[in-house]
Amino acid sequence: MKNLSSVMAAYMIGWGVFFFYFVTVARRTADLRKEVERLKQALARGK
Amino acid sequence: MMAKVLGAAVVVFLLGASAYGAFFVAPNELTMGVVQRIFYLHAPCGMTALAAFLICFAGNLGFLFKREAKWDWLAVSAAEVGLAFCTVVLLTGPIWAKPAWGVYWAWDARLTSTLVLWLLYVSYLILRTMVEDPDRRALISSFYGVFIFLDVPLVYGSIWWWRTQHPQPVVFTGGLNPEMRKVFYLSWLSLTALMILLIRQRYELEATRGEAQILAREAEAA
Numbered sequence: 001m002k003n004l005s006s007v008m009a010a011y012m013i014g015w016g017v018f019f020f021y022f023v024t025v026a027r028r029t030a031d032l033r034k035e036v037e038r039l040k041q042a043l044a045r046g047k
Numbered sequence: 048m049m050a051k052v053l054g055a056a057v058v059v060f061l062l063g064a065s066a067y068g069a070f071f072v073a074p075n076e077l078t079m080g081v082v083q084r085i086f087y088l089h090a091p092c093g094m095t096a097l098a099a100f101l102i103c104f105a106g107n108l109g110f111l112f113k114r115e116a117k118w119d120w121l122a123v124s125a126a127e128v129g130l131a132f133c134t135v136v137l138l139t140g141p142i143w144a145k146p147a148w149g150v151y152w153a154w155d156a157r158l159t160s161t162l163v164l165w166l167l168y169v170s171y172l173i174l175r176t177m178v179e180d181p182d183r184r185a186l187i188s189s190f191y192g193v194f195i196f197l198d199v200p201l202v203y204g205s206i207w208w209w210r211t212q213h214p215q216p217v218v219f220t221g222g223l224n225p226e227m228r229k230v231f232y233l234s235w236l237s238l239t240a241l242m243i244l245l246i247r248q249r250y251e252l253e254a255t256r257g258e259a260q261i262l263a264r265e266a267e268a269a
Contacts, residue, residue: 002080002081002082002146003080003081003082003146004081006082006085006142006143006145006146007070007081007082007084007085009142010085010088010089010138010139010142010143011066011069011085011088013135013138013139013142014088014092014135014138014139015062017131017134017135017138018131018135018241018245021128021131021245022245022248025245025248025249025252026248028252029248029251029252029255032252032255032256032259033255035259036255036258036259036262039259039262039263039265039266040262042266043262043265043266043269046266046269
């Protein structure tokens, strides 16, 4: 099984990139949702 | 919410099945041996990246014709997701190239045009951070997005038009063992499903950003 470590590395890196991207987008969306809620509350208080 | 969880579960299942196929079902390639199994990640990722850039192109054209923000959101979402797939292609390629060719990188037409493609879409995303007004940003980046898409057919055609270090196409030319072809198609399906999931998630982020901008303007005016 020569070069099996290369295959494993390629798959780990590939999935790692997708997982990292998925988590990043989810966190950015969650932060923006909090911002939207904060703005809505600020606007409701101002009325 | 339930549909989202179900969609993510289907994608994870497909990715797991394609990995199982790549490691345990596909036969060993005679010349390269086990390292050829990187093909089941590398090649479908490349095709999926080009598909994402095609969606970005459609989004850019959509904005130029309709001038609706949703087209711009689609374009930037697809560009970012395409870039993630293109990054995987550029990282897994050298890992495969070293044992197969003896070098990590060769400046041939396919590899160079793919690197240029990656740089072009990075510049597309950087350009967007430089324009504050959302309408102006969408307009400028749409023009630029249409222009940089010209590299996509160049990447696709490079192995047909020029003699390259990169292998010639095998999937649609009957050069692949039937077992290998099945695993390849499963991997392509799973990565396409992942691309759709990621674009949807990224689109949601952009839509939330749009909502936040409107609310911020209202708060400023109040």
